[in-house]
Amino acid sequence: MKKTILFALTIALTITLTIVLISSRKKEKKSFNIDQNLEYCVAQANKTLAVLPDSLGIPRNVAPGSKDWNLVGYKDWTSGFWPGILWYLYEYTGDEVWKEKADKYTRFLTPLSVRSATDHDLGFQVYCSFGNGYRLTKNQEFKDVILKTSDTLATLYNPKVGTILSWPEMVKKMNWPHNTIIDNMINLEMLFEASKNGGNKSLYDMAVKHAETTMKNQFRKDYSVYHVVVYDTVTGKKIKAVTHQGYGDETMWARGQGWAIYGYTMVYRETKDPKFLDFAHKVTKIYLDRLPKDLIPYWDFDAPNIPNAPRDASAAALVASGLIELSTYTKDAALAKTYLDKAEAMLEELSSKRYQSANINSSFLLHSTGHYPNKSEIDYSIIYADYYYIEALLRLKKLKEGKDLFAPLSTNKFISLKKDN
Incomplete structure (x- = not known):
């Protein structure tokens, strides 16, 4: 009888250990492989x-159905x-x-x-x-x-308004005397960098003022962002706000919200002013709260044909990169973990067969949306999606390895530094 009981217990223990081992292996398979996706x-x-x-x-882009x-x-x-x-x-x-x-x-x-x-995009370009x-x-x-x-x-900065002019061609074309788009937040990083490396301190002041003015005028009460704000060049006052690349003026355009998340996180990094960190949290919350379950946004959160509306992988990659950085400034440990977990889940989805281009074309990602109202680059592979995707992967790798997000990944790899100095 004792042998029977012992045998039964041995069998039960073996089955339990097998289940635990299989479960453990499944979890290992599901863990996100950063290096595999960088390769x-x-x-x-x-x-x-x-x-x-x-x-x-x-x-710049690859059209659906094309390899070129x-x-x-x-x-x-x-x-x-x-x-x-x-x-x-x-x-x-x-x-x-x-x-x-x-x-x-x-x-x-x-x-x-x-x-x-000719426009504000010099920061993106350079x-x-x-x-x-x-x-x-x-x-x-x-x-x-x-x-x-x-x-x-x-030279595009208007001190009366307190922002950089985004689109000079729209001054006459749309009768937008001084227009500033949310994308312009990303260009401030170059001004901050220049001010630290021999440029005039006015570049720093200009970037801070632009961020403050945009924070005051470009957001709704729920912290969703307007794409464009038009200002009076004489009084400096806000004339109107529109969402040029979104579904409507009062809708939440996904990439625009992404520029805000990434931009205000970066401005906090450069200034260490708590008001910018607080604002980064606020513009992030509404984005995360409204995301679909797979964490890849539709091109506009208020598009009328959801769930059949195009997605925007570029917005997802942009936000993932911004969230990884934002998590490092967040004192609330639970919130920091939420940001990091969400960013990793976004990258995991972008790295799936649903979004990686693989043999379809030679880009990194599929399913980005450029300018939907203009019927431009809808469901395309777009170069800036790829840029923020690889940036986010590298940031995640550095964070997991306990390294500075902005220092070279491995100083051992950069023997050529001395040659260039």
Whole structure:
């Protein structure tokens, strides 16, 4: 009898241990593999390099059903994202080949530093390219371009209004005397960087004032953002607010909210002013509260045809990157964990077969939406989605390894630093 009971207990224990082991293995399989997805980015970028022409056309987007990148010149507002991706690939791999390619495409944008400002996008163009290049190599030529371009961007600043003019062409075209779009928050990073590296202190003051004015005028009571605010150039007062790229003026355009989350997190980093951190939390909360279960937003949270509306992977990648940084400034441990868990879940979904391009084309991600009301880049692969995706992966990797989000991933990989100094 005792042998029977002992045998039964042994069998039960074996079954229990087997179940625990299987369950453990399942959990291991489900854990998000950051390096695997960074290696995926390396492979996809190699495919893109193999088909790019020698004329230095810059990848912007791939249409649904196509394998071919639509290419743009250095003046296009998205021109800085491809060289920025190449710098991130160099940071991850430490491979000099990626550095050479990044340097090549970055220098292609040099004319931006010596021409007059045609719009606010100089920060996107120059900081994503030269900014990342300078962060990794400390090349003084890159620093000079950042300083020159920051001075150029500063010419669009209106001290009466307290913001940088976004679209000069809209002054006459739309009768928007001084217009500022939420995207402009991202360009402030270049001004902050310039002010720390030999630029005039006025660049710092300008960036702070822009953030304050935008915070005051560009948000609804629930902290959702308007795309554009139009100001009177004489009085500096707000004339109206519209959502140019959203479904309607009072709807929440997904990428616009993403620019706000990322932008105010960055402004807090540069200023350490608690009001900007508090605001970053507020603009993040409404975004997270309204997300669908899979955490990838529809192009506009109020689009009338949800759940059949297009998604915007670019907004998801942008927010994931911003949330990872925001989690590091959040004193509330539970909230910080929520931010980090959400960011990792967003990246996990973006890294699934539903969103990775894989063999469909050589971009990183599918299903981004550019300008839906203009019927432009709907359900496309878009270069800035790829940029923020790889940035978010690298930030997550650094955070998991206890490293500074903005320092080179591994100083051992950057032997060439001394050569560039």
